[in-house]
Amino acid sequence: MEFTPVYYLIPSLVMFCCGVYGFLTRRNMIAMLISIELMLNAVDINFVVFNRYLFPGSMEGMMFTLFAIGIAAAETALAIAIIINLYRVAKNIDVHDITQMKF
Amino acid sequence: MDITIPILILAIPLFMFLLLGLGGVKMSPKLAGVLGTLGMGTVLVLSYYTAFTYFFSGNPLFVDGTDRLQFVAFNQTWLQFTDKLVIKLGFLLDPISAMMLIVIPTISFMVHLYSLGYMHGERGFQRYYAFLSLFSFSMLGLVVATNIFQMYIFWELVGASSFLLIGFYYTLPSAVAASKKAFIVTRFADLGFLIGILVLSYYTGTFDFKTLCSNPQAVFSSFGGATFMGASALTWALVLIFTGGMGKSAMMPLHIWLPDAMEGPTPVSALIHAATMVVAGVYLVARLFPLYLLEEASLMFVTVVGAVTAFYAAVVACTQIDIKRVLAFSTISQIAFMMVGLGVARPEIHEGLGYMASMFHLFTHAMFKALLFLGAGALIHAVHSNNYTAMGGLRKYMPVTHITFLIGCLAISGIPPFSGFFSKDEILSACYENHIFWGVWMTMVAGMTAFYMFRLYYLIFWWDDPDYEERAKENAHGHGHASLPHDAPWTMTLPLIILALISIVDGFIPFGKFVTWEGHEYTIHINWLYAGISIAVAVIAILLARHLYIRKNDNPKAMADSCRWLWEAAHRRFYWDEIYLFITRRIIFDGICKPIAWFDRHVIDGTMNGLAYVTNQASSAIKGFQSGKVQMYIWWYLIGALILGAVTAVCVL
Numbered sequence: 001m002e003f004t005p006v007y008y009l010i011p012s013l014v015m016f017c018c019g020v021y022g023f024l025t026r027r028n029m030i031a032m033l034i035s036i037e038l039m040l041n042a043v044d045i046n047f048v049v050f051n052r053y054l055f056p057g058s059m060e061g062m063m064f065t066l067f068a069i070g071i072a073a074a075e076t077a078l079a080i081a082i083i084i085n086l087y088r089v090a091k092n093i094d095v096h097d098i099t100q101m102k103f
Numbered sequence: 104m105d106i107t108i109p110i111l112i113l114a115i116p117l118f119m120f121l122l123l124g125l126g127g128v129k130m131s132p133k134l135a136g137v138l139g140t141l142g143m144g145t146v147l148v149l150s151y152y153t154a155f156t157y158f159f160s161g162n163p164l165f166v167d168g169t170d171r172l173q174f175v176a177f178n179q180t181w182l183q184f185t186d187k188l189v190i191k192l193g194f195l196l197d198p199i200s201a202m203m204l205i206v207i208p209t210i211s212f213m214v215h216l217y218s219l220g221y222m223h224g225e226r227g228f229q230r231y232y233a234f235l236s237l238f239s240f241s242m243l244g245l246v247v248a249t250n251i252f253q254m255y256i257f258w259e260l261v262g263a264s265s266f267l268l269i270g271f272y273y274t275l276p277s278a279v280a281a282s283k284k285a286f287i288v289t290r291f292a293d294l295g296f297l298i299g300i301l302v303l304s305y306y307t308g309t310f311d312f313k314t315l316c317s318n319p320q321a322v323f324s325s326f327g328g329a330t331f332m333g334a335s336a337l338t339w340a341l342v343l344i345f346t347g348g349m350g351k352s353a354m355m356p357l358h359i360w361l362p363d364a365m366e367g368p369t370p371v372s373a374l375i376h377a378a379t380m381v382v383a384g385v386y387l388v389a390r391l392f393p394l395y396l397l398e399e400a401s402l403m404f405v406t407v408v409g410a411v412t413a414f415y416a417a418v419v420a421c422t423q424i425d426i427k428r429v430l431a432f433s434t435i436s437q438i439a440f441m442m443v444g445l446g447v448a449r450p451e452i453h454e455g456l457g458y459m460a461s462m463f464h465l466f467t468h469a470m471f472k473a474l475l476f477l478g479a480g481a482l483i484h485a486v487h488s489n490n491y492t493a494m495g496g497l498r499k500y501m502p503v504t505h506i507t508f509l510i511g512c513l514a515i516s517g518i519p520p521f522s523g524f525f526s527k528d529e530i531l532s533a534c535y536e537n538h539i540f541w542g543v544w545m546t547m548v549a550g551m552t553a554f555y556m557f558r559l560y561y562l563i564f565w566w567d568d569p570d571y572e573e574r575a576k577e578n579a580h581g582h583g584h585a586s587l588p589h590d591a592p593w594t595m596t597l598p599l600i601i602l603a604l605i606s607i608v609d610g611f612i613p614f615g616k617f618v619t620w621e622g623h624e625y626t627i628h629i630n631w632l633y634a635g636i637s638i639a640v641a642v643i644a645i646l647l648a649r650h651l652y653i654r655k656n657d658n659p660k661a662m663a664d665s666c667r668w669l670w671e672a673a674h675r676r677f678y679w680d681e682i683y684l685f686i687t688r689r690i691i692f693d694g695i696c697k698p699i700a701w702f703d704r705h706v707i708d709g710t711m712n713g714l715a716y717v718t719n720q721a722s723s724a725i726k727g728f729q730s731g732k733v734q735m736y737i738w739w740y741l742i743g744a745l746i747l748g749a750v751t752a753v754c755v756l
Binding site for chain 2: 020024025096098099101102
C-alpha cells in the first residue's frame with residue numbers, strides 16, 4: 001500500500017481541530033494549555049510531512065520541528081507558572097471567572 | 104604694546120560682576136560698593152594709560168607721521184562656522200575707541216563713587232554694583248570691538264544691563280514697565296541692526312571694521328550695484344544698521360523708551376541713559392563712517408532723523424515737570440545734535456569737520472550731562488521728589504549742587520568758555536557749511552536748549568522759596584527725620600565737583616589733533632561769525648528764561664494757557680506713546696493678533712481636538728469588545744482568521 005501525505009495530514013487535521021475545539025470550549029486553564037499543545041503538535045507533524053515528501057533532500061522542516069518543540073516546552077513552563085500563581089491568588093483556574101483584565 | 108592691559112580692561116569689570124553678583128549676598132553692602140569702586144578705579148587707570156599711550160607715545164604702531172592708525176591689540180577667533188563666517192573677539196585701538204576709553208571709565212568711576220552715597224541703605228546694593236560692573240564691561244567691549252559682530256554682541260549686553268538697571272526697583276510697577284519698554288523698543292531696533300549686518304557681510308564677506316573701512320571702494324564694488332525697492336543694497340544695509348543706532352540712541356520714532364528709562368536710579372540715568380550707552384548709536388555711525396560716505400542718501404537719512412529729533416525733543420523738554428524727564432529729552436536732543444554732526448560731515452568740507460565735531464560733542468556732552476544728572480540726583484536725594492514743583496530757592500540750601508548745576512547748564516547752553524560751546528559751535532559750523540538750512544535749524548534748537556536748561560535751573564534754584572522748614576516738620580511725622588534740604592555727603596559732591604571742573608576745561612582740548620575721520624590732524628579754528636550767532640541766540644534764550652522764571656509770577660502759566668493745546672501736546676510728548684499704544688494695541692493686537700489667535704484656537708486647535716474627540720468616542724463605543732473573557736477573544740480571532748482565509752482563497756483561486 002502506498003502512503004501518500006494525506007494519510008498523515010488527515011490525523012494532523014483532526015488533531016488541530018480537536019485543539020481548536022478544546023481551546024474554545026474548555027474552561028479549565030490546564031485543559032486549554034493541553035489544547036494548545038495539541039495544535040502545536042499537529043503543526044509539527046505537518047512540518048515533517050511536507051519536508052519528507054516535498055523536499056526529501058533537505059532538513060529544514062525537521063530542524064524547525066525540533067525548534068518548535070523547544071519553544072513549546074518553554075511556553076508550557078511559562079504558562080504553568082502563570083496558572084500556579086493565578087491559583088494562589090484566586091483559588092480558581094476557571095477562565096470564565098477570571099475576567100478582571102478588561103476595559 | 105602687549106595685550107595684558109587691554110585684556111585687563113575688559114576682564115576686571117567682568118570679574119567684578121561675577122564676584123559681586125555671585126558673592127555679593129555674603130558681603131556687607133559697604134564692602135561690595137568699595138570693591139566695585141576700586142575695580143572701576145583700576146580700570147580707569149589702565150584705560151587712561153592705554154589711551155594716553157595711543158595718543159601721545161608716537162609709537163609707529165599708532166601713528167604714521169601725522170596720521171593716526173587703527174591698531175589691533177588682539178583679535179581672537181571665537182566661533183568659526185565656515186572659512187568666511189568667523190566671529191572674533193578683539194581689542195581695536197583707534198582715535199574714537201581711545202576717546203571712549205577715556206569717557207566711559209571716567210563717568211563710570213564717578214557714578215560708582217557717587218552711588219556709594221546715593222544708593223546708601225538701598226535694598227540690593229550689592230546687586231546694583233554687580234550690574235554697574237556688567238554694564239561697564241559691556242560698554243568697554245562695545246567700543247573696542249574689532250568687528251561688527253562683536254559690537255552686536257556687546258550691544259545686546261549693554262541693552263541687557265540697561266534693562267536690569269532700569270528695573271532695579273523691581274517692586275515698582277512703573278520701573279518694571281519702563282524696563283520692559285526699553286528692552287522691547289531697543290530689541291525691535293536691533294532687529295534692523297542685525298538685518299543690516301547680514302546684508303553688509305553677505306556682500307562684503309567680512310565683519311571686520313578694519314577691512315571694511317580701510318578700503319570703502321572695495322566694499323562699494325562688492326555690492327555690484329545691487330538694488331532693492333529703488334535704493335541700492337548698500338544704502339539699505341547702512342540705513343538698517345543705523346536703525347539699531349536709532350533705537351539705542353533714542354532717535355525718533357524709537358525715542359519713547361528713554362524718558363521712561365528715568366525710572367531707574369539716578370546715577371544709572373547719568374551713566375547709561377545720558378553719557379555712554381545712548382551714544383552707542385552715534386559711535387556706530389562714526390565707526391562705519393567711511394561706508395556711510397559712499398552713499399550720500401544714507402547720510403541724508405541720518406541728518407534728517409537727527410534734525411527732526413533734536414527739534415522735537417527740545418520742544419518737549421520745555422514743558423516737562425519731572426526734572427529727570429527734562430534732562431532725558433535734553434539728552435535726546437543733544438544726541439540728535441551729534442547725529443546731525445555726522446550726517447552733515449563730508450570730506451570736502453573742512454576735511455570732515457562734522458565728524459570731529461560730533462565726536463567732540465559726544466565727549467563734552469558725556470561730561471556735562473553726567474554732571475547734570477548727578478546734580479539732579481543730589482536734588483532728588485535732598486527733596487525726595489522728582490518734580491521741580493517741589494523745589495525752588497534751593498541755591499541757599501545746596502550751594503555746591505547749585506554751582507555745579509549752573510556750570511552744567513552753561514556748558515550745555517554753549518556759553519564760552521564752557522565745554523559745550525566749543526563742540527556745539529563746531530557742529531553748527533559743519534551744518535552751515537553743508538547747507539544753510541541745517542545751520543539755521545540747529546541754531547534754533549541750540550537756542551531752545553539754552554532756554555529749557557535755564558528754565559529748569561531757575562525753577563529749581565530760584566523761583567519761589569517754599570517753606571522747607573514747614574515741610575520738614577510735616578515729613579518728620581511721616582518719615583521720622585526732619586531736616587532742611589542740604590548738600591549731599593562728599594562721595595556725592597566730589598564727583599559733581601570733578602565733573603564740573605572737567606566741563607569747564609575740556610573745551611580747550613585741541614580735539615582735532617586727536618580724533619578725525621581719517622586720522623589726519625586737523626586744527627580747529629573757531630568761525631566767529633557762527634560762534635557769534637550761536638552765543639547771541641543762547642544768551643537771548645537764557646535772558647528770556649531768567650525774565651520768566653527768576654521770581655514766582657504768573658507769566659509762564661499765562662503763556663501756557665494762551666496756547667493750551669500746544670503746551671498740552673508738548674507736555675504729553677506729542678502723544679507718541681499714545682500713538683504707539685494705538686498701533687500696538689488697536690491695530691496689531693486687536694486687528695492682527697486677535698484674529699490669528701482666534702484662528703489658532705478655533706481652527707487649528709479645533710481640528711486637533713476634533714480628531715481626539717472622534718478617537719475617544721470610537722474607543723468608548725467599541726470598548727465592550729475587551730470583556731476580559733479570553734475565549735471570546737479567541738472566537739473573534741478565529742472568525743477573523745477564517746474570513747481572511749476565505750477572502751484570500753476567493754482572490755487567489
